Amino acid sequence: MKNIDPEWNNFRNISNGGDGFPPDMQYSIKFHGKNEVIFRQGDLCDALNILMTGSVKTEMITENGNLLGIEIINAPRPLAPAFLFSGNNRFPVDVTTLEEVEVLRIPKDEVIRLMTTQPDFMQQFLTHNANRTQFLTNRLQLLSIKTIKGKIAHFLLEQAGEQGDTFTLNRNQTELADFFGVARPSLARSLSEMIEEGIIDVNKKEYTILDKKKLRELLV
Amino acid sequence: MKNIDPEWNNFRNISNGGDGFPPDMQYSIKFHGKNEVIFRQGDLCDALNILMTGSVKTEMITENGNLLGIEIINAPRPLAPAFLFSGNNRFPVDVTTLEEVEVLRIPKDEVIRLMTTQPDFMQQFLTHNANRTQFLTNRLQLLSIKTIKGKIAHFLLEQAGEQGDTFTLNRNQTELADFFGVARPSLARSLSEMIEEGIIDVNKKEYTILDKKKLRELLV
């Protein structure tokens, strides 16, 4: 799976003292073996944990956007950074290693100090959390729509906003069904009906919006 | 509606120069009349906008947790602060005033400066966004469960974790149905069946978990 968090890619360098990072930074590094549960649901989250090498899995929504499956997280990426400052600062899920991993741990107080002294660090932290929030918001909007046609409409209108009324998706029908959290034949049926009604047209992965007005009516 | 963001309650004082806030803070205040659309979906979000007085509505998920209805936001609260630092920093929804409002606007650069110079400001900002993320995560988990019994199980097990196996909810059945995003009679039917099966017991707003094992099996 490709890394969707480029803002953390150079973190390793930073933590090694490069890029003007303070040499007095307080941190610790923990190593874990394969198939270890390194965080449990409900564990206190009092430090910023960054997966430096290896990969772990959780049972949250995946980065693909797929529904409540197993999420694979590859280094380098922070683990649940948003929960460090939340009121109920506990891990929402179990985190299990898939191989040998290296986890950088920066205590909360130290994170606060770094934020105030290292603008780059702060920006990375903020941007990562902001992107995560945006991702969650989009998913939530999509899931809030109950009918399959409504989900399709929401998704296609979003795409149409970024591109024209004809665009190519990088998902096949099966992946799209997973993304929507519906069964594949059900999605196919809904698509067929929408084509039948002259609302859209589909050629393989190329989608064309024919009637934007009717598409919007499906959002309700 | 009660304010769920106490961390922003004293912001007015801070912005007035109290609490050691720098007198050179760059900001502007805008006033808007009733029923004005002050932000549109897709608008660039290049400043931290804080609703100082009045109330607005958006079409996001409500603070009650209810589904994709109209959210009423009362002052004082920031408007979509998470999007300030996100990659696609655009408003996800329209924001419409319900009465005369006062909006404090702090440019992004100034926010960054404040974050580095004012630890209190930074903590408030981080905590607010963290709580929002946690809220969204919980909602997403709940929505990812497709069956009504599954939602009930998830919700009750969460409650049971905080409290004992018998607890009192502050929602009636109608509100609970809204929270789950299902029809009220459907919820009642599912609850009846779960009582019939000896999994739970319900007396008005008091819920008792009788068979935690069976409850967990419903999560799949």
Add this chain to the structure above:
DNA sequence: TTTAAAGTGTAACAGTTGTTACAGCTTCAA
């Protein structure tokens, strides 16, 4: 080119949820 694997279109049927309606029960105020 051939062949296996993956992806797509479709249908019948089962299962769950939504809609609508109504009766009984609570609560709260006049």
Add this chain to the structure above:
DNA sequence: TTGAAGCTGTAACAACTGTTACACTTTAAA
């Protein structure tokens, strides 16, 4: 006490989605 309004339990039916199965097409590898 007595309404009136809101809340809850329930039922019949409609609507939608999931499941399973299979034929067909496309893709990619041998």
